[in-house]
Every structure is written in C-alpha cells, then in structure tokens.
Amino acid sequence: MDSAKTYSTWVEIDLSAIENNVRYVSRHTGVQVMAIVKANAYGHGAVAVAKAALRAGASWCGVARVEEGVELRQNGVACPILLLGYAPPESYALALKNDLSLSVWSAEQISPLAHAASSVGAPARLHLKVDTGMSRNGAQPEDALQLAQILAGAPGVVFEGVFTHFALADEPERHVTQEQEARFIQVCQAIEESGLRPQVIHAANSAAALTRPSAAFDLVRLGIAMYGLHPSRQAPCPAEFRPALAWKTVLSQVKRLPPGRGVSYGHEYVTQTEELIGTMPVGYADGFHRLKGNQALVSGVKVPVVGRVCMDYAMLSLQATPAAQPGDEVVLIGRQGEAHISAEDIAARWGTINYEVACAVGARVPRVYL
Numbered sequence: 001m002d003s004a005k006t007y008s009t010w011v012e013i014d015l016s017a018i019e020n021n022v023r024y025v026s027r028h029t030g031v032q033v034m035a036i037v038k039a040n041a042y043g044h045g046a047v048a049v050a051k052a053a054l055r056a057g058a059s060w061c062g063v064a065r066v067e068e069g070v071e072l073r074q075n076g077v078a079c080p081i082l083l084l085g086y087a088p089p090e091s092y093a094l095a096l097k098n099d100l101s102l103s104v105w106s107a108e109q110i111s112p113l114a115h116a117a118s119s120v121g122a123p124a125r126l127h128l129k130v131d132t133g134m135s136r137n138g139a140q141p142e143d144a145l146q147l148a149q150i151l152a153g154a155p156g157v158v159f160e161g162v163f164t165h166f167a168l169a170d171e172p173e174r175h176v177t178q179e180q181e182a183r184f185i186q187v188c189q190a191i192e193e194s195g196l197r198p199q200v201i202h203a204a205n206s207a208a209a210l211t212r213p214s215a216a217f218d219l220v221r222l223g224i225a226m227y228g229l230h231p232s233r234q235a236p237c238p239a240e241f242r243p244a245l246a247w248k249t250v251l252s253q254v255k256r257l258p259p260g261r262g263v264s265y266g267h268e269y270v271t272q273t274e275e276l277i278g279t280m281p282v283g284y285a286d287g288f289h290r291l292k293g294n295q296a297l298v299s300g301v302k303v304p305v306v307g308r309v310c311m312d313y314a315m316l317s318l319q320a321t322p323a324a325q326p327g328d329e330v331v332l333i334g335r336q337g338e339a340h341i342s343a344e345d346i347a348a349r350w351g352t353i354n355y356e357v358a359c360a361v362g363a364r365v366p367r368v369y370l
C-alpha cells in the first residue's frame, strides 16, 4: 500500500471481507441484516464499513450514539439507522432531524419524543426495547404491551420496532438465551394480538445469528462477525468468514546492543547476550496496551516485545530475525508469510475479548481501505 508508506502505523481494512461476511449471514439467516457500526465500526471506520455492508445487502445500520448516526448521514448513508440504546433528551431533535430511529423503554421518554417530532416536523421512529434478561436498557416484559399502546397512540410517533438483546448468546450451551427468547416471543405475541405489530421484530446479535435460527425474527443485528472476528470460542465464525482488519507498522530502527543493556522505561528488560533490538513506532497511545507478553511479526516470524511499551514506541527482540532491516513491515494483527496473530490471540494475552482489541486501535491510527 503506497499511501500506507507515509504512516508510522496504520490498519488495513479489507472491505471485501466485510461484504463476504454480510452476504454469508444474509444467506444463512434469510432475514434483513442490520450492520452494527457503533464505536467507529468496532475500530474499522464507520462510514466505509456501513457502505460496504449496504453493498452486500444489509438494509439497516445500528449505532450507539446520536453523533455516530449523524456522521453516517453526513457521509451519505441513507438507510434506516437505529440508535440501539440511550439518547439524551436534549439530542432528540438532532436525532429526528437526521432521521435516526430511537430506542425507548419507559413512558417518560415518549412525550418529549413526540414534542421533538412536532418541533422538527419529522416523525419519531421508535423501537421498544424489552429487557428479557440483559438488565441493561429495556422495559420489563410485563410493562411492554402497555408501552407499545402508548407508543402507537402518541402523535408524531411511528412504532417501528420491538427488540431485545441477549446476554449469553455467545455461550450457546447455556439455557439463558432460550429463556430470554421465550419471554420475548410472549411480549411480541401480546403486541401482535392487540393489533400493533411494528415493522421489525429483532433480537439476534452475531452469536445468535450464527447459532439460533429461531431468534432471527425479521432482522439480525450483526456486529463482531461482520468484522470476521469470532463471537466466542463456543460460537465461532464459520470457516468462510474472513477477518477484515490488519494492524501494521515498520521497524524504525534496528540495533545490536551489548549484554547488560536496559531496554525502555524502567529497564525491566536487560539484554543477557549481545542482542538485536528493533524499535517500532506504535505505542499505548495507538491502543497497543502497555502489558507484558506482546508479540509482533517480522520477516514472517513471531517475535516478542521487550521492555515497557511507551506512548509512541515499543521495542522487539529480533534474535530470531537476524536479517531484519529498518523499514521492514511489522504486523501486530494479521498475517505475514505463514505466521499469523489474530485479535483473539491478543485478547487472550491482554485478558480481554477481541471486541475490545479492535475498539482499542487509537483514533490517530489511519484506516487504509483495500
């Protein structure tokens, strides 16, 4: 990538992988796909990912914040966009002006929304969020029908959807999702029987979209698997999925140090023998966490980070790659020759999940689209 050569560190996003993964889920579930592009598309870049997902047949986008929805609109994304969670009442007018659908779970939200709809002259398209067991946002199932009735009768309001969110879909061997789904079906049936069926009923995240056909309803909300990242060990992506993100940098310096030389702040690492050490211009300010055990690929070989990760740099032991030169490509996530480091490998080292690894890639790291 020529443009990437001007960067110290960058991520490459393979949009054909996003398209491939969306097409698979669309075929596999047979229902509409909402591309979940919150948090800058899990670090991948919201606008480019949204457009790739729509090209591949997704028909909705999902975001977490009003600003995220506005960014999509300002960049020409015209599909329905659902804000999945909380929007401050002060942001309702902005959200409605930008034709964002909003989530609601309490009667108190409805009259300010109806008021905002009348003041901006645009409908408030609302999705009733039912808390069937995640205990985050949502109406309790026993209150849902009454809320649906209030929604359907409010002026300027379109009762567009009803949805829930699973807490353990990535652990398909446990029964919780079954129980949540049963509660949700009861709520939806009561709403339908009272003649209020909204346009879309939805529940599934990636793990449920891949493992629970019964949870597909009208639409699946596809996040982590769209990026080719596994929802969990127990709910992996099928083999046809491809990860979209690779994180790269270069060797900015290579030096041979004598034994006994301390490396980086605190000298936690000290060379035992004469040792080839490489410096790479990536650090914790880029999202490369300041934790022990980091690795990178150089010359197709996995090599250890040594010493503390700095804000903008980290050092590598290059004993296994004696021919390494300044300017050589270094891969933090992705493939180099036969060697590979996945977001899941890093998550295991950092004691977290692949979601957090992708979201951690810093705002200053340019995204280069392939």
Ligand SMILES: Cc1ncc(COP(=O)(O)O)c(C=O)c1O
Binding pocket: 036, 084, 165, 204, 205, 206, 207, 221, 222, 223, 224, 225, 231
């Ligand atoms: C309400 C809601 N739906 C769907 C998703 C997508 O989940 P996943 O990335 O596991 O597919 C999320 C992500 O956290 C979410 O909060």
